[in-house]
Amino acid sequence: MDKNKSKYEELVDYLYLRSNVDSGFRADLRRAAVPVTEHYCWDVLHKFGLNINSDLERRSGSLVASIVGSNRYKRDGKMSIGAALAKCYGNGASSSAAELKMRRLLAVRTNEELCSVLRPLLMLISSRTNQPLDCKRLLKEMVRFENDREAIRVRWASDFYTRSSVEK
Template sequence: MSEQTGHRSRGEGFVDFILRRCQRDKGEAARLRRADNPATEYQSWETLAAFGIDLEKPWERLPFARVAAALARAKIEQDGNHGIGRALAGCYDDGNRSDQARARLRRLLACDSVEEACRILRPVLSLIESRGHHPLNHARLLDELLRFHWRAQDVKARWAQDFYRRAPQTGEQTS
């Protein structure tokens, strides 16, 4: 639940919806794993429509499809707690000092549309899932992608801030 308002965001509701459906129906989970492939994305439309997604709006449909695919592949029971920047940095031994991590972040920050961001996120999310040191907050990512269409610079700034933020030392409090 969103800490500031006490209300669930659309992203939080969707993540819970997808996690429940994946746990209940393995066939649906298999269809959702293919939601981020343009050739097979249509297989997820029944599930997306059941959540009230407007399938005719790519700036809405693609973020939901991308996150649904990531959740179905991750086979998790609950959402993570790290933003995309922190999760990406956590994939490398050098963290945010890694040239590879910085290159991936720069490519993500160079996106001009939510459609492009969703396309670039596909390998980034696979990397985060495979290295798994910092579990991704999928709900937060979805909410950011939904804002990207109208407030891209704000979203990119948040991703960069999250990436470059100093990791807390052992025993330190996080806010």
């Protein structure tokens, strides 16, 4: 393991690396999108030091694993969740539909609620954008969400309303 990388970064790198060469593994990651079958990725989460006894780390890790398994990209991206949501609509943050979805995301209070709100948003983002999400950043934000909620929400809103971050 690289000493300069967090366990979350190491996990995401491994998920991309292995899913690019192992279609069965990729299928297991896709199954992690649904809480009933998220256990298909628990072994990998545990291997990288995520506490699967913790709802917070298990749900966050499973959801990010499902993103990696479901997307068509070979490596992690640079696009934040806020920028990606704006990019889903032709007129970006000016779109009333995009704004509604962002407001719902910003109203989230718990990690459990965050995961349930993110699931459909991630499917929308995957179907409407041509750039990969920054899964490393998203996983770190999800794990820290309940302790650093305000700063994370401000960052998401800033990325959503700043058109230049969408173009990067």
